[in-house]
Amino acid sequence: MTNNMTDYEKERQCFQWDVPEYFNFATDVVDKWAGNPDKLAMLWVDEHDREVKRTFKDFKDRSCQLANLLSEKGVQPGDVVILIMPRYIEWWESFLACLRVGAIVSPGTVQLTAKDLAYRIKTARAVALITDEKTAAKVDEIKDIIPTVKFKVVVGEPREGWLHYQSSIEKYPAQFSAVKTKSTDGAILFFTSGTTGNPKMTLHTHASYPYAHKVTGKYWLDLTPDDLHWNLSDTGWGKAAWSSLFGPWHQGAALFVHHEKRFNTKRCLEVLQKYPITTFCGAPTNYRMLVLEDLSQYKFPTLRSCTGAGEPLNPEVIEIWKNHTGLTIRDGYGQTETVLVVGNFPCLPVKPGAMGKPAPGFEVEVIDDAGNVLPPGKEGDIAIRVTPARPAGLFKEYWQEPERTQRCFRGDWYITGDRAVKDEDGYFWFVGRADDVILASGYRIGPFEVESALIEHDAVAESAVVASPDDLRGEIVKAFVVLAEGYQPSPQLVKELQDHVKKVTAPYKYPREIEFVDALPKTVSGKIRRVQLREMEWAKKGKKR
Template identity: 65%
Template sequence: MMGKTPNMTDYQKEYDEFKWEVPEYFNFAGDVIDKWAQDPEKLAMLWVDDDGNEVRKTFAQLSAASKKLANLLTSLGVGQGDVVMVVLPRNIEWWEVFTACIRMGALLAPGTTQLTSKDLQFRANKAEASCIITNPELAEKFDKVAEECPTVKSKIIITEPREDWTFYTEAVEAASDQFETAKTKSSDNCLVYFTSGTVGFPKMALHTHASYPIGHQVTGKYWLDLKPEDMHWNVSDTGWAKAAWSSYFGPWNMGAAQFIHHTDRFDPIKTLELLAQYPITTMCGAPTIYRMLVLQDLGQFKFPTLRHCVGAGEPLNPEIIEVWKKATGCVIRDGYGQTETVLLAGSFPCIEPRFGSMGRPTPGIELKVIDEDCNELPPNTEGDIAIKVKPNRPVGLFKEYWKEPDRTASVYRGDYYLTGDRAYVDEDGYFWFVGRADDVILTSGYRIGPFEVESALIEHPAVAESAVVSSPDETRGEVVKAFVILAGGFTASDELAKELQEHVKNVTAPYKYPRKIEFVDVLPKTVSGKIRRVQLRNQEWGKE
């Protein structure tokens, strides 16, 4: 089996000696993609769909396609610093768009394909996007609100032509493959992710050409443990920062090929079949995915090339790790990080795994558990997970919450950036996740702000008031639960609960809908009238 010696063999030595190297100018397309493209045969991706279609793309082909697209975008008036919204499933074009935008210095704003017309409008206006690239389903949604999005000057559609949209395939084919890569500074803006918080609508986490493209060197090298001969499969939606982590910067920093399965649903049996059929060596998935895989008869499958598996998004149950290890020989190694960061801690291949722990701090990251006064806490004492940013700010940290200086300031305390999570560290330096410090819900790898769900519910005439919290779930770890006070004239019933669920799916992205609804007469509140979500959450988790 290839690549048996991990990239990191002595954790402490690597951690102590690590130094970030950031040149003044850096462009991932020019400095990384084009470097691998010098070998015309070097495979960048193996793409398959549910119909058995297979496409192989080399780095050289990806490089050429991205130059053509950069020329097309330029001809449509997109310039350096302009925002391009990319809302695509796992089509090859997603990787081409990422590479082209970075190459020309445009600012990428990725989104999940589950967004509604209202979501698309909010994002286009908040980011002041000048271009949107999407598929027919979402183009239809966007056209409903296009007139309310004055900054969007160009619209590009993939797979089939549409009136008033530029057809990707034809236009890219006709463009020149000669394009001079923009001279982007490492400190220039590169991409922006929308991320849910406790209050208000999603905020924009802004990354530079250094923070993700260079920062994810540690993700790809130490945690994913990739080498140029590997084939990595990240089972993730393209709309989330996880895709930038493990479907773009992490693997390609290391020159590894990617396996991509283009599908509109997760099928555990199909996933296991593909894992057995193709020469996949490393795999990354949310804990929910592994939970669904271990429910299958794993004894039916052989995984001859698989050597390393990681999970992220929420802590993984030790029982799942045991079953998977027995079937594949691989220990699922946990990792911890955020949309705002690169990998902050991980169960790296050279350290002893402690099931349920998120591992030890990543080289280049000073990760601590601190109290209210910024004191580092002793072992086994719960506190806030924080990154030391003074005197040396680590490379893998976002620049700011774009256009919201107060929100940006709110996540710093003294010399630290606060992740918003709580944990404790054991005597050996392993971090153990306790929970969110706020009310954000982490389910199936998604991050959901209660406010967004409550806002959707209140639009229904039956809802007088609601409170949304996380609730335990065997498969998903936790799910969204809504406590609902009904308006006069409405009666609680299973039918009404289903109606409210459908309503939320239609008003906001479907993944946010409450899987559980409980009708109540009162909600716990503070003296100032704020809903005490913490009380409801503790009640759900048996802490009250």
């Protein structure tokens, strides 16, 4: 544990959002650390063990060169620039360059299709794209229907109709007079996957993400300038901004970046053992896969802190990881719309399976439909107080959708759309997305608790629990189960898993139906898409929820 927070209650009491009128992460944070020309900002390693080291000064210089190019090509403050590439160093350079010119960065994953790209470019009215070769090929398929795009930049091999990143920026000076951005100006536009329809556009200002993630980096990731921090996130989703950019660099920590095409558990453990990584952050899916390996074969001599976010982490996984590494994975909670708002902090005891307590700078409660704070033990909506003062780490709006934005607020509160229970000690316990909660014979059942019970059984590698329609009970609990190696589906195993859940949790929560599957549908960020399974289940039975 560092000295970033030693007294939780005192820190929360004393904390104040001291947001400056003007803020730009590139000039106010990166350039500050670049004052020491030798300060390491990144150790980048690819699948072939090729290593590249970059200082903050390198990132300052390269992003200034690209900013000059963007400016010369006509990118104005407030213009949207789409940024899509794998874990290339150029992703970080490009993000900083966009902030320097006052543009709004819109990150995306390399898994997007040509149709997805067309929707995003047209909806955001993007003026430029900076991307990798594979994505560039998809963009060329739709080039005739994206008239707002003034120019396109490709990283990698040169391509006709595109500016070549590497050779183009070399022509520009490594100094750039950055736009003086207000903290309230738009900075980032995330497309977040909705459960239905097209993704919504989440707009963040320079204060709400680039500035406010200092809370994430300092208190939850617990970083210092001496750390080497590895976050497994894809560059296309919000967690990369949390843990691969703003949080760590606020603290002057160096990033460890492993460029690989797909997550490989053995390779991940080997890398964790080989390099002097001190802090590690992954999605629950990553940890669930890692604990299926023989962890006794690995030693992580420099590792001091492990965190997880994206969805709650099952207590069983936390226990296995601790037994082998001596480290407790500290869960954290937030959304694309927020920075870290609830977490397990190093100075607090961890209750395995709990979300933790509210972060400094946020008043978070469990409330009812009328906006009243509920007592401990009562399930309700997770809400963040926004009056009298709105906290810095909250998105500005769903862009161009004022009504959708308004629906997120109830009286003095921002409603996250997630359900939880708060205990007597002030810890939050996740129940599920409001849409995911199962109503069976009058009982409310959260899928996470059933999934956590299932994963305690040796036969279960992963599971997803959803509501399935039932004429008698309204809804029943149905589990989709991915089996661990060496196990085969059978009626006997179904019965065994049902009995196991009855013993581990309240008997009425057991899955009345179990379906064995090879894999679970997931978002790019690794979250299980329960909504897809639920819709499939209801359609199969000819019902509507």
